[in-house]
Amino acid sequence: xxxxLMEGSGAIAEAMIAAGCRFFAxxxxxxxxxxxxxxxxxxxxxxxxxVNAESELEAIGMAWGAAATGTRAATGSTGQGLSLxxxxxxxxxxxxxxxxxxxxxxxxxxxxxxxxxxxxxxxRTPVLAPMDVAEATQLAQxxxxxxxxxxxxxxxxGDYYLAHxxxxxxxQPIDFGPVPAKDWALDGSSSGSGRAKLVSPLGDxxxxxxxxxxxxxxxxxxxxxxxxxxxxxxxxxxxxxCDDADLVVVAFGTAGKYVRYAVDQLRAEGHRVGxxxxxxxxxxxDAALRDAATGAKLVAVYENNQGQMIDDVRLSLEGAVPVRFxxxxxxxxxxxxxAPDFDVEVLRRRIDAVLTDLGGTP
Amino acid sequence: MSGLRVERVEGLRVLSTREAPADARLVDDFTxxxxxxxxxxxxxxxxxxxxxxxxxxxxxxxxxINRAIGIFGIGCYTGxxxxxxxxxxxxxxxxxxSLATGVKRAKPDTVVFTIQGDGDMVNEGLQEVIHTAxxxxxxxxxxxxxxxxxxxxxxxxxxxxxxQRTKNTLEGRDGREHGYPIRLSNMLADLEGVAFVGRCxxxxxxxxxxxxxxxxxxxxxxxxxxxxxxxxxxxMCPTGWFIETQEAPEYLTDKLAATHTLGVVKDIAAR
Numbered sequence: 290x291x292x293x294l295m296e297g298s299g300a301i302a303e304a305m306i307a308a309g310c311r312f313f314a315x316x317x318x319x320x321x322x323x324x325x326x327x328x329x330x331x332x333x334x335x336x337x338x339x340v341n342a343e344s345e346l347e348a349i350g351m352a353w354g355a356a357a358t359g360t361r362a363a364t365g366s367t368g369q370g371l372s373l374x375x376x377x378x379x380x381x382x383x384x385x386x387x388x389x390x391x392x393x394x395x396x397x398x399x400x401x402x403x404x405x406x407x408x409x410x411x412x413r414t415p416v417l418a419p420m421d422v423a424e425a426t427q428l429a430q431x432x433x434x435x436x437x438x439x440x441x442x443x444x445x446x447g448d449y450y451l452a453h454x455x456x457x458x459x460x461q462p463i464d465f466g467p468v469p470a471k472d473w474a475l476d477g478s479s480s481g482s483g484r485a486k487l488v489s490p491l492g493d494x495x496x497x498x499x500x501x502x503x504x505x506x507x508x509x510x511x512x513x514x515x516x517x518x519x520x521x522x523x524x525x526x527x528x529x530x531c532d533d534a535d536l537v538v539v540a541f542g543t544a545g546k547y548v549r550y551a552v553d554q555l556r557a558e559g560h561r562v563g564x565x566x567x568x569x570x571x572x573x574x575d576a577a578l579r580d581a582a583t584g585a586k587l588v589a590v591y592e593n594n595q596g597q598m599i600d601d602v603r604l605s606l607e608g609a610v611p612v613r614f615x616x617x618x619x620x621x622x623x624x625x626x627x628a629p630d631f632d633v634e635v636l637r638r639r640i641d642a643v644l645t646d647l648g649g650t651p
Numbered sequence: 652m653s654g655l656r657v658e659r660v661e662g663l664r665v666l667s668t669r670e671a672p673a674d675a676r677l678v679d680d681f682t683x684x685x686x687x688x689x690x691x692x693x694x695x696x697x698x699x700x701x702x703x704x705x706x707x708x709x710x711x712x713x714x715x716i717n718r719a720i721g722i723f724g725i726g727c728y729t730g731x732x733x734x735x736x737x738x739x740x741x742x743x744x745x746x747x748x749s750l751a752t753g754v755k756r757a758k759p760d761t762v763v764f765t766i767q768g769d770g771d772m773v774n775e776g777l778q779e780v781i782h783t784a785x786x787x788x789x790x791x792x793x794x795x796x797x798x799x800x801x802x803x804x805x806x807x808x809x810x811x812x813x814x815q816r817t818k819n820t821l822e823g824r825d826g827r828e829h830g831y832p833i834r835l836s837n838m839l840a841d842l843e844g845v846a847f848v849g850r851c852x853x854x855x856x857x858x859x860x861x862x863x864x865x866x867x868x869x870x871x872x873x874x875x876x877x878x879x880x881x882x883x884x885x886x887m888c889p890t891g892w893f894i895e896t897q898e899a900p901e902y903l904t905d906k907l908a909a910t911h912t913l914g915v916v917k918d919i920a921a922r
Contacts, residue, residue: 312757338756343782347749350742350779354722354753357740358761362753380743475754477761480737481685481716487733489723489741496734497687 292457297422298323300458301391301429301447302331305363307462308430310389311337312355312362314348320452320625321367321393345370349377349390356386357488359474361433365391365445367625368399372407378442379408383490383511385473387436389429390414393447395625396618397542400597403446404571411512415439415522416570418446420546422456428568430463437468439518446570449626450543519572526574530556531563531581535647538615538640539565539578539602540591544631548591551636560644570598575605582610589643591636592616593628615639683707685716688734696896698886698903699728699795701853702862705884706764706793707737709866715762715874720754722747722763724771727802728795731766745776748783751790759789762873769796773809773835780839780881787844787878791869794835794881797888798907805891809833812910816893832910836883840917846878848916852885852908854900861913868918877919885911 295303302324305313313332315325325341332339338355342348348364355362366374371392381388392403403416415435419425429445436443479486487493492507494500527545530552531537540548545566552564565581567574582588588610590599596614603612619630630636682689685707693699710719716737723732725744732739742750747765755763772780772794780792799817800806807817807824810832814823824832840848849865852858862884869880885907887899894902915921 312753314753340752340756340786342749343778346746347752347779347782350746350749351753351756353742353746354740354750354755355757356753357750358754358757360757362757377743377746384741475720475738475740475761476758477718477720477738479717480719481711483736485685485736486738487741489732489739490743491729491741492733494733495687497736502733 292459294455294457295422296323297425297447297451297454297456299327300422300426300456300460302327303460304426304429305389305433306331306335307460308361308433310361310363310433311335312352312360313337314340314342314351314364316342316345316348316366316370318367318370320395320449321365321370321391323452324365324391324393345373346377349374349381352388353377353381353386356388357475359471359476361437363389363391365393367393367395368402371399371402375407376409378406378414379410379412380490381442382412382414383410384488385440385514386442386488387440388442389432389436389445390442391445391447393452395449396620396628397448397544397593398597398618400570400592400594403444404601411508411515413515413519413571414442414444415518415572416444416446417525418542418568418570419451420542420566422451422454423458425451426458426460427463431465434465434468435522437471439521441518446542448543522569522572524572524574524577525568526577527566527568528577528581529553529564531565531585533561533584534563535561535586536589536640536643537563537565537582537585538589538591539567539598541567541570541598544591544593547631547633547636551633551640554633555637555640562640562644567598573601573605578602578605579609582606585610586647587643588612589615589640591639593619593630613643615643683711685711685735685737687736691734692730693727694890696887696889696899697727698797698853698888701859702793702795702884702886703728703731703766705853705859705863706766706866707735709863709870710737710762713867713870713874715870718760718762720761720763722751722754722765724765724767724776726768726771726795728766728768745771745774746779747771748776748779748790748792751792752783752786752788755788755790762870763790765790765792767792767794768801769794769798769810770800770808773833777809780835781842784839784845784879784881785842789873789876789878791873791880791882793866794883795886796883796911797886797891799888799891801888801891805893810835810911812906815906834911836881836916839881844879845881845917846872846919847880850883850885850911850913850916852903852913854885854887854903858913865915883911885913
């Protein structure tokens with residue numbers, strides 16, 4: 290057990306390698322670039338491969354190919370690059386490929402892109418959003434476990450802060466338990482055996498069995514698998530001070546860490562305020578949020594965008610508690626780097642204003 | 652599993668224009684062992700089954716069956732992706748070369764090939780094959796070039812020859828209006844990572860024999876770690892060309908091959 294001061298990008302890379310990731314492909318784009326740098330440097334050392342793809346389209350194609358061989362594979366980008374990858378994410382989900390996709394987002398405006406997906410068809414991707422580097426090193430590993438367990442692409446949602454913050458971390462492989470054997474994976478060995486394998490978004494049945502592709506049948510089975518995944522996945526959430534709270538503040542990712550700190554301070558000063566920090570953005574921790582908000586007068590949502598996760602908060606609460614948006618886009622001149630609003634004092638004032646409206650004084 | 656057994660596939664008609672006599676019997680079966688089901692949905696006169704068969708025969712002859720993985724694009728030939736006794740990874744339209752790259756890098760001992768049409772490879776996914784070639788990936792890309800989007804019913808592709816009539820170039824492809832055909836083999840041959848490029852056709856017995864030789868050389872380039880290898884196979888598409896089936900082989904020679912010239916374009920072993 291030795292901790293090392295590491296930049297988030299390097300820590301994420303090391304965590305992926307600790308999880309057994311042996312293939313990575315990417316195209317540079319801030320704030321994803323440094324993860325690619327680390328993987329390019331480190332993967333060949335551990336017997337893996339990293340390819341500098343000609344675009345995000347090919348990056349995910351390469352990861353798709355590697356994943357089809359049963360190799361733990363990942364790719365990533367930021368929102369723009371993820372936009373290019375959407376077609377492949379959708380089809381990789383339909384082909385039941387375990388892929389990990391890093392969305393090192395610019396601010397939090399890519400919440401919908403990550404949680405809804407921009408691809409075609411009736412697919413979903415689990416989304417994990419760490420609040421800091423230490424949590425990222427765990428969730429980056431969990432992402433591979435979920436991908437292998439459900440044979441589905443998984444999105445890891447980070448940001449500029451996560452990529453560039455240095456934090457002392459101790460990265461060890463985490464045992465999340467067994468995953469299903471990859472008896473579907475391709476290595477050529479089943480060719481000529483009479484039972485050659487097929488990995489396809491169009492189906493898994495072969496004409497030799499008098500069954501060709503039947504997209505109706507395949508899509509129905511894929512949908513059932515997706516439903517089972519959504520129901521079977523743990524909904525991860527960090528909750529604090531909510532038992533007797535009048536106000537519950539919801540925030541995720543880096544913003545979630547700032548909000549949590551601000552709420553801790555306000556609670557220490559006697560305010561009846563709690564926080565909920567969704568860690569799995571999909572599936573959303575709806576029941577946990579509903580429980581945490583029971584008895585509260587208001588749920589406030591902070592996010593660095595004009596209001597995206599707030600939809601999931603409202604869907605979770607089903608009208609049981611009023612919801613107010615206290616977030617808003619906050620950017621530096623780059624459009625994605627430092628958010629001036631990520632400041633405990635600023636967030637305290639926003640939360641304070643809501644508490645004042647609620648008539649809540651300590 | 653030759654044509655005499657197609658009755659086992661429900662809903663398919665025997666491709667022959669006349670019924671087999673009642674006393675017909677199977678005297679031999681030339682179906683390559685890597686083809687599960689010989690019957691297919693492709694049109695009479697289509698060249699793609701001949702090309703597909705040639706690829707599978709060479710894989711078998713080279714003794715690399717149990718290392719072979721085929722990556723399929725989207726086109727008429729996609730129908731073969733689920734009737735081969737060869738591992739298949741189905742790609743998106745245009746994206747087979749990047750998948751092939753991932754497979755080969757993750758499992759370097761595999762023998763990896765892509766099957767793509769001209770629409771898939773030259774229209775949708777041109778940058779994929781160019782970069783895969785430039786990286787010198789040890790994979791073999793096979794393009795089935797019939798100069799038309801066959802699956803959609805006969806539309807212009809990037810390789811359609813000048814003057815060719817398609818559903819969206821009714822008066823024939825006009826270079827000034829619709830652009831000029833891309834000769835992909837010639838483009839790829841210039842790249843350093845490329846070991847072998849050949850353009851061949853399946854419209855005659857002699858050309859099929861030459862096609863087989865090029866496919867063999869292409870796979871050998873992969874097996875010998877020489878670099879990227881590429882075979883462009885001109886295939887007949889009488890349906891998409893809007894001509895009689897029996898005219899297609901001649902049409903291929905007169906039109907398609909007049910622009911996309913047959914022959915070995917590059918072979919580093921020949922130097």
